[in-house]
Amino acid sequence: DQQVKQNSPSLSVQEGRISILNCDYTNSMFDYFLWYKKYPAEGPTFLISISSIKDKNEDGRFTVFLNKSAKHLSLHIVPSQPGDSAVYFCAASVNTDKLIFGTGTRLQVFP
Amino acid sequence: KAGVTQTPRYLIKTRGQQVTLSCSPISGHRSVSWYQQTPGQGLQFLFEYFSETQRNKGNFPGRFSGRQFSNSRSEMNVSTLELGDSALYLCASSSTLAAGSYEQYFGPGTRLTVT
Numbered sequence: 001d002q003q004v005k006q007n008s009p010s011l012s013v014q015e016g017r018i019s020i021l022n023c024d025y026t027n028s029m030f031d032y033f034l035w036y037k038k039y040p041a042e043g044p045t046f047l048i049s050i051s052s053i054k055d056k057n058e059d060g061r062f063t064v065f066l067n068k069s070a071k072h073l074s075l076h077i078v079p080s081q082p083g084d085s086a087v088y089f090c091a092a093s094v095n096t097d098k099l100i101f102g103t104g105t106r107l108q109v110f111p
Numbered sequence: 112k113a114g115v116t117q118t119p120r121y122l123i124k125t126r127g128q129q130v131t132l133s134c135s136p137i138s139g140h141r142s143v144s145w146y147q148q149t150p151g152q153g154l155q156f157l158f159e160y161f162s163e164t165q166r167n168k169g170n171f172p173g174r175f176s177g178r179q180f181s182n183s184r185s186e187m188n189v190s191t192l193e194l195g196d197s198a199l200y201l202c203a204s205s206s207t208l209a210a211g212s213y214e215q216y217f218g219p220g221t222r223l224t225v226t
Contacts, residue, residue: 006153034214043115043201043217044154089153098144098167099215103153 003027004092006102013109019077021105023090026071030092034099035064035075038087047088048075080109113138115204115218123224129190132221136183136204142166143185144215145177148199157200160185189223197225 005024013019021035031052036044050057050064050073057064063076073090087106091099116135124130136143144167145157156169160179179185183204189196199222203215 004153036217041219043203043219045217046214049214091154098156098159098169099154100156101146101154103151 002103003030004090004100004102006088006090006105008105009103010106010108013080013107015082015109015111016079019075019080019084019107019109021075021077021088021090021107023073023075023102024071025073025092027092027094027100028068028071029094030100031095032093033064033066033073034091035062036089036091036101037084038089038104044089077107080107082109082111085109115202115216117200117202117218117221119221120219121222121224123226124192126192126194126225128192129188130192130223132187132189132200132202132223134185134187134202134204134218136185136202137206137216140204140206140216141183142205142215143179143183144203144205145185145187146201146203147171148201148220149197154201157187192225194225197223199223 034049035047038044087104144159146154159167177187199220203217
């Protein structure tokens with residue numbers, strides 16, 4: 001049972017435009033959400049997180065939105081840059097328990 | 112500050128053998144988690160150790176085991192290897208008591224191939 005789902009395996013965006021990566025979850029008990037970025041041959045690196053008591057968190061070009069009623073999480077990257085090309089994973093946890101990861105979305109930013 | 116290191120980076124084993132992977136967390140981090148990454152499955156949680164105690168465990172068979180030493184270094188062991196164990200094994204460390212509520216810092220992973 002995949003509790004965290006990233007239904008788009010890939011996304012292609014032009015440089016300078018907005019990238020929107022989506023994540024859906026089924027467990028309403030999740031109270032903390034994170035986004036990670038992964039380059040080939042490297043481990044994932046933490047990007048941004050959000051607690052379930054918030055609906056938005058911003059860090060530079062990265063903004064995460066949480067819609068609890070829809071059990072939906074999204075990551076916005078504005079403006080997108082070629083260096084953003086990577087695989088993005090969303091993750092969630094319940095009461096500081098283990099992280100549950102999605103299957104990832106491969107973002108390609110082209111010039 | 113040095114990051115999370117994992118050794119070896121690449122490993123080829125034969126079905127039925129056993130393997131031990133090593134992880135050194137960031138200095139001062141006491142929580143170490145292990146994940147298996149396979150194509151299409153994302154990162155699957157294996158287990159988490161904190162202060163030499165296993166605090167959490169994922170849904171993997173008993174062939175997968177781990178331990179943590181007093182210096183927070185951790186090892187993961189897989190016995191009786193199967194072809195399906197071929198994957199990237201990632202280790203992550205965290206400075207907080209609760210690994211799920213704060214960001215984890217990942218190592219580069221060990222690529223295990225079982226033939």
